[in-house]
Amino acid sequence: MSSSRPRTTTALLGAGIALVTALAASGCGDSGPPDAGDAKSSKSSDKDGAASVAPLRWTACPPPSVAQGTSLDGKAPGKDWECAKLPVPLDYTKPGGEQIELALIRAKARDKGKRLGSLVFNFGGPGGSGVATLPGLATSYDKLRDRYDLVSFDPRGVGDSAAVRCLGDKETDAANQIDGTPDDAEEERAALAANKAYVDACAKNSAKLLPHVDTLSAARDMDRLRAALGDAKLNYFGISYGTELGGVYAHLFPENVGRAVLDAVVDPTQDPVEGNLGQTKGFQLALSDYLKDCAASAQAAACPSQDRIVSLLKKLDGQPLPTRQGRKLTQDEAVNGIASALYSKDTWKYLTQGLQEAMNKGTGDTLLVLYDLLSGRGPDGRYSNLQPANRAISCADSRQRYTADDVKARLPEFRAASPVFGEAAAWSLLSCTGWPVEGKWKTIDVSAEGSAPIVVIGNTGDPATPYAGAHRMAEGLGKGVAAEVTYKGEGHGAYNSGNACMVRTVDTYLLDGKVPAAGTTCS
Numbered sequence: 001m002s003s004s005r006p007r008t009t010t011a012l013l014g015a016g017i018a019l020v021t022a023l024a025a026s027g028c029g030d031s032g033p034p035d036a037g038d039a040k041s042s043k044s045s046d047k048d049g050a051a052s053v054a055p056l057r058w059t060a061c062p063p064p065s066v067a068q069g070t071s072l073d074g075k076a077p078g079k080d081w082e083c084a085k086l087p088v089p090l091d092y093t094k095p096g097g098e099q100i101e102l103a104l105i106r107a108k109a110r111d112k113g114k115r116l117g118s119l120v121f122n123f124g125g126p127g128g129s130g131v132a133t134l135p136g137l138a139t140s141y142d143k144l145r146d147r148y149d150l151v152s153f154d155p156r157g158v159g160d161s162a163a164v165r166c167l168g169d170k171e172t173d174a175a176n177q178i179d180g181t182p183d184d185a186e187e188e189r190a191a192l193a194a195n196k197a198y199v200d201a202c203a204k205n206s207a208k209l210l211p212h213v214d215t216l217s218a219a220r221d222m223d224r225l226r227a228a229l230g231d232a233k234l235n236y237f238g239i240s241y242g243t244e245l246g247g248v249y250a251h252l253f254p255e256n257v258g259r260a261v262l263d264a265v266v267d268p269t270q271d272p273v274e275g276n277l278g279q280t281k282g283f284q285l286a287l288s289d290y291l292k293d294c295a296a297s298a299q300a301a302a303c304p305s306q307d308r309i310v311s312l313l314k315k316l317d318g319q320p321l322p323t324r325q326g327r328k329l330t331q332d333e334a335v336n337g338i339a340s341a342l343y344s345k346d347t348w349k350y351l352t353q354g355l356q357e358a359m360n361k362g363t364g365d366t367l368l369v370l371y372d373l374l375s376g377r378g379p380d381g382r383y384s385n386l387q388p389a390n391r392a393i394s395c396a397d398s399r400q401r402y403t404a405d406d407v408k409a410r411l412p413e414f415r416a417a418s419p420v421f422g423e424a425a426a427w428s429l430l431s432c433t434g435w436p437v438e439g440k441w442k443t444i445d446v447s448a449e450g451s452a453p454i455v456v457i458g459n460t461g462d463p464a465t466p467y468a469g470a471h472r473m474a475e476g477l478g479k480g481v482a483a484e485v486t487y488k489g490e491g492h493g494a495y496n497s498g499n500a501c502m503v504r505t506v507d508t509y510l511l512d513g514k515v516p517a518a519g520t521t522c523s
Helices: 018-023 037-050 132-140 169-176 185-207 215-229 241-252 272-295 306-318 331-341 347-361 365-375 386-397 404-417 422-432 468-477 501-510
Strands: 081-089 099-107 117-122 148-153 233-237 255-262 454-461 480-488 521-522
Touching: 099 132, 099 215, 117 132, 117 215, 117 241, 132 148, 148 215, 169 185, 185 386, 185 422, 215 233, 215 241, 215 386, 233 241, 241 255, 241 454, 241 468, 255 501, 272 306, 272 331, 272 347, 272 404, 272 422, 272 454, 306 331, 306 347, 331 347, 331 365, 331 422, 347 365, 365 386, 365 454, 386 422, 404 422, 454 468, 454 501, 468 480, 480 501, 501 521
Parallel strands: 117 148, 117 233, 233 255, 255 454, 454 480, 480 521
Antiparallel strands: 081 099, 099 148
16 A cells, blocks of 8 residues: 555555545644653754844745645645745754755735734645645635645745655556555565565665754754744644644643644554554544535435445456556545545535446446545646655654554454454554654654643544544643644544534634633534
């Protein structure tokens, strides 16, 4: 199976909220505390470094690069947008050493007299390009732009910010054809060999970067960005993996937190096994909700059942389906295609279309398009660096390394959690096996005593970051820091669902500073 997704489960590929935009145009986290000494020393040294950051030089934006992806159909984002580069240390233990440049984008606030500063976005992944994503989603944040400069960036290792490179495009296509959920010893050997080849390619092509693409370093980068923007406090909107990054930032720099929103929240207490299992249950819940909704709709006669989906996937294990592209839809790609359509209720119709094509026509076109959107493959066959960045960041963070025997021991539990997604989620635990860099932590420390209030939003139907993670993030941030908000809805994230109550709650906080009352719920 391919290896990128919203943090925890690298078998269910994750571009997070950006997938919804891409579909409209044609749609986490293992972790752990840094050592106390590491966190403490980073705070003092980063304050000094951030204070000396030079002002940014903004210029007209070029079209997105291949590494950033094709969310804007290869076009420049337009005259409202400006781009810049921010130099940061490759290695924060050597702040005066080699520098890398982070790609930035912004649209200035319209009301200069009432401007509140910058609002920095991270849309998740890890591995998603903020530079390519923000312009495509800007209409969702149009009211916020009245008083904020809307700003995003490609985190280190991502897009145009010293991108991690692993396999080439054709090699990636070939790797995606290898069965990632082996059924016998021969398939297991092939899957392990493919995983090793991927890891070896990352080590060969990105050796210098791999030790330094961790989330702790990315959080330190954000404080440099805050200073370069001229803001005393970081106003922040994090989605999916962006909530993990925001939690780590608040831990390192609580005194620098301004108005911050964490939406589609990663559970900071889970190790990779717990995270993958929780996400498996989340996608299974979303699939069940989709099936119930479809069965109650006017299109009920065209709706699949879960049993038929399972039968389709078993058939694909040995007989991939043809597509108009000339490529074949494999079992792994179909599982990821199904998962991709569950990121938003708006894309459930594509899932119905794709499943009907596969079951009734014997073709895999729509499911393959869904898979490609989530894996970062463009129509021209070129991949963004979403997949390698996702794996590199995840493995730089997570200390755990698993064996095939570990996976096989947990397979019954994962299969029970979901007959559709369970096996893929279990085998994806091997993504960091043999990785050349040791991970930073076992679970994340997001404690942020002294931070300004942070709005933490949980969505009861979220497949990729299940609802319980929001409460655990709130607990981790500490007493008096988190303001928990619940959205009773479907899809990955709440604000971009368009729910009027949710938009009003968040906008009132970000624009007026009114912290939501305890127990605030939108539906």
